[in-house]
Amino acid sequence: MRSENESDGQKSPSFIEQARRRQIVAAAIDTVAAQGFGAASLAAIARTAGVSKGVISYHFSGKEELMEACVEKFYLGISERVVPKLEGLAPLDLVREHILGVAQEGMTNRDEMLAVTEIVTHLRTKDGALRYSIADNELLYQGLEHMYAYGRSEGAMREFDHRVMAVTVQAALDSMFVYWIAHPETDLMAHAEQLADLVIAAVRNPGGST
Amino acid sequence: MRSENESDGQKSPSFIEQARRRQIVAAAIDTVAAQGFGAASLAAIARTAGVSKGVISYHFSGKEELMEACVEKFYLGISERVVPKLEGLAPLDLVREHILGVAQEGMTNRDEMLAVTEIVTHLRTKDGALRYSIADNELLYQGLEHMYAYGRSEGAMREFDHRVMAVTVQAALDSMFVYWIAHPETDLMAHAEQLADLVIAAVRNPGGST
DNA sequence: TAATTTTCTGGCCGTGCGGTCAGAAAATGA
DNA sequence: TCATTTTCTGACCGCACGGCCAGAAAATTA
Numbered sequence: 001m002r003s004e005n006e007s008d009g010q011k012s013p014s015f016i017e018q019a020r021r022r023q024i025v026a027a028a029i030d031t032v033a034a035q036g037f038g039a040a041s042l043a044a045i046a047r048t049a050g051v052s053k054g055v056i057s058y059h060f061s062g063k064e065e066l067m068e069a070c071v072e073k074f075y076l077g078i079s080e081r082v083v084p085k086l087e088g089l090a091p092l093d094l095v096r097e098h099i100l101g102v103a104q105e106g107m108t109n110r111d112e113m114l115a116v117t118e119i120v121t122h123l124r125t126k127d128g129a130l131r132y133s134i135a136d137n138e139l140l141y142q143g144l145e146h147m148y149a150y151g152r153s154e155g156a157m158r159e160f161d162h163r164v165m166a167v168t169v170q171a172a173l174d175s176m177f178v179y180w181i182a183h184p185e186t187d188l189m190a191h192a193e194q195l196a197d198l199v200i201a202a203v204r205n206p207g208g209s210t
Numbered sequence: 211m212r213s214e215n216e217s218d219g220q221k222s223p224s225f226i227e228q229a230r231r232r233q234i235v236a237a238a239i240d241t242v243a244a245q246g247f248g249a250a251s252l253a254a255i256a257r258t259a260g261v262s263k264g265v266i267s268y269h270f271s272g273k274e275e276l277m278e279a280c281v282e283k284f285y286l287g288i289s290e291r292v293v294p295k296l297e298g299l300a301p302l303d304l305v306r307e308h309i310l311g312v313a314q315e316g317m318t319n320r321d322e323m324l325a326v327t328e329i330v331t332h333l334r335t336k337d338g339a340l341r342y343s344i345a346d347n348e349l350l351y352q353g354l355e356h357m358y359a360y361g362r363s364e365g366a367m368r369e370f371d372h373r374v375m376a377v378t379v380q381a382a383l384d385s386m387f388v389y390w391i392a393h394p395e396t397d398l399m400a401h402a403e404q405l406a407d408l409v410i411a412a413v414r415n416p417g418g419s420t
Numbered sequence: 421t422a423a424t425t426t427t428c429t430g431g432c433c434g435t436g437c438g439g440t441c442a443g444a445a446a447a448t449g450a
Numbered sequence: 451t452c453a454t455t456t457t458c459t460g461a462c463c464g465c466a467c468g469g470c471c472a473g474a475a476a477a478t479t480a
Contacts, residue, residue: 020427039338042468052429057469059427121331128249134392158411164404171385172378175344179377182344194374201368202412230457252438262459267439269457 020059024049025069032070032115037122064131067119071132074116078105091151092204096196098147099173103192106177114181117174141166151203158205169199230269234259235279242280243321247332274341277329281342284326288315301361302414306406308357309383313402316387324391327384351376361413368415379409 027049032040042063046053060066082101089097106113123131144166151157172195180188237259242250252273256263270276292311296304316323333341354376361367382405390398 017427036334036338036340038334041466043466053468054429054470055427057471063468124246124248128246130246134388160408161401161404164401165408167385167389168382168405168408171381174385175377175381178344191371191374194371195378198370198375198378198412202408206416227457251436253436263438264440264459265457273438 017059020055021069024051024056024059024066025073028066029070029112029115032118033111037118040118064123064125067123067131071116071119074109074112077109077112078102081105091147091154091156092200094147094150095199095203099169099196099199100189100192102173103176103188106180107188110181113177117177137167137170140170144169148203156205157203160203165203172199227269230265231279234261234266234269234276235283238276239280239322239325242325242328247328250328274333274335277333277341280322281326281329284319284322287319287322288312291315301357301364301366302410304357304360305409305413309379309406309409310399310402312383313386313398316390317398320391323387327387347377347380350380354379358413366415367413370413375413382409 024045028040028045031045031048035044042056043053045066046056049055056066060069082098082105085101086094086097120132120136121130125131141163145162148157148160148162148165152159176188176191176195180186180191234255238250238255241255241258245254252266253263255276256266259265266276270279292308292315295311296307299307330342330346331340335341351373355372358367358370358372358375362369386398386401386405390396390401
């Protein structure tokens with residue numbers, strides 16, 4: 001799939017083009033993480049990247065496309081690294097490892113996660129509506145629901161509303177990071193362990209095992 | 211405590227003054243709830259209120275004071291109405307009634323809650339920092355922790371980290387509303403009941419009762 | 421080297437914001 | 451009624467933003 005020196009009808013992006021886009025995305029993430037979305041003007045991002053403002057307009061159609069590129073980069077990385085670790089686990093182990101894995105990711109990529117949080121809550125389209133909404137969590141919810149259905153079918157979990165559980169667990173993960181950002185002295189992984197205990201207690205079938 | 215025609219050294223705000231402030235706060239809440247924080251310019255709020263823009267500047271020192279007045283009005287109302295209903299309940303009943311009570315409040319005051327959510331996540335001070343942060347949840351967390359300490363002392367709850375539980379439960383409540391706003395066709399009170407079951411399962415002492 | 425394409429610069433523009441103000445209008449009081 | 455205070459109006463200001471672009475600079479190709 002990699003673009004060689006082939007002729008695929010489309011001119012393949014030059015190395016400089018690709019490198020510049022990556023550099024600008026990185027500068028955007030740094031700027032948003034450090035100063036918040038509101039202060040991350042194109043001028044500020046360009047300053048961080050060490051280029052002039054026009055370069056951003058040259059490589060991206062506008063601020064919206066740049067911010068979307070930041071979000072995309074983050075989620076691709078997360079799912080590539082966390083999902084494989086969950087293959088083949090028993091239901092309650094799955095619940096625990098999912099929480100610990102996401103926490104580990106957030107700790108490793110603190111700035112990127114912070115920036116994406118800012119972007120997702122602030123980026124608006126030209127008509128004034130939020131670019132991202134809770135509706136964009138749908139895939140995450142469905143993944144969690146799949147996990148609970150599996151736990152039910154194995155008899156490891158009690159009966160409960162899977163959607164409510166999914167919404168709650170996702171919110172618990174988000175708030176864990178927000179709390180950690182506000183209180184950096186706390187132990188994120190200890191928080192994650194406690195959260196895993198909490199969720200397992202909430203879903204486990206009192207009569208079941210595993 | 212009500213201001214009669216007394217002379218308290220300070221000129222008491224005229225009836226017109228008080229009424230205008232209430233009217234403008236109401237218009238601000240309506241505008242933010244309907245169009246989002248970003249679109250709620252002073253001009254838009256003034257339009258909603260049916261007055262000219264200068265009136266807002268006349269009655270409030272600036273947009274920040276106006277937004278703070280909206281938030282204050284909301285939280286005062288909530289705590290006045292929910293807290294009294296919780297007196298004297300047993301620990302696990304307390305957990306349940308707290309969740310149901312807050313859900314009921316949010317349902318009754320949907321627009322106000324939506325507006326406050328917008329304000330809290332978007333309002334920034336002149337130096338660019340968020341006016342409100344998760345640190346402003348501290349009192350809520352302490353109230354929840356007090357509840358869990360009570361539950362432990364009564365033997366009704368298992369051992370767990372009270373801060374993590376408080377952060378998680380508060381996030382679960384917030385996300386319940388956000389989900390309901392995005393999916394108005396769902397049953398908020400049913401969600402709240404499920405959430406109460408979930409939290410009770412998470413905190414209850416497997417060996418205890420009540 | 422010379423011609424051509426790609427990439428970059430930095431100033432400029434239109435827009436919409438929050439806030440200000442002089443003066444009009446309304447309310448109040450003598 | 452007339453003077454005084456309170457309240458309101460709507461135009462105006464300075465500012466920062468995203469986007470634009472003519473021309474410079476650098477890279478590539480002939």
